[in-house]
Amino acid sequence: MALPQLEVKGNGAVKDLHGLRTSEAHGGAGPVLPWMRILLTTESGKGVPIQKVLGLDVHLASELQNALGFQELFPVQAAVWQHSAGGLSSAHDLCVAAPTGSGKTLAYALPLVNALTEQLPGRAGLLRFLVVLPTRDLAAQVLMIGPLTLPLQSAPSAT
């Protein structure tokens, strides 16, 4: 199964091609800030099996399956993965809206950790990122990605 294909059109419009329903960034209430210029709104669709996720670090794939027990990326996770090229693209920022419990935490955290894995191979102790959240509950959710960072933290230093 391939990653869900999304087509980005014009100024903030994102069109669904494979089961991810989307909307126009300028169609709702409120202003669209510059960093929100691409809006993904996912409501349904099929997941992508972990082993089919292109560009996913093998250690992260293993931790997702063995430590977290996840067998696939949820649709919103697959969409963000594709739009961020697994965290390696700096082409644009993303503004993602998806239902409660749809997996937004991993959607942004997995590309982030994957990118750091690529950028800092074997350099233990240098894994650093900052996640800013508005509530304590949301902050607690981010702790779920802890196992994903363990291989990086314990990796031997390149000297």
Ligand SMILES: Nc1ncnc2c1ncn2[C@@H]1O[C@H](COP(=O)(O)OP(=O)(O)OP(=O)(O)O)[C@@H](O)[C@H]1O
């Ligand atoms: N790929 C996955 N496979 C299986 N379970 C997953 C996957 N991704 C996330 N989950 C689980 O789904 C639940 C919801 O995930 P998460 O809290 O990230 O959703 P959310 O969209 O951020 O929710 P909220 O809107 O409440 O912040 C969590 O229990 C999480 O462990």
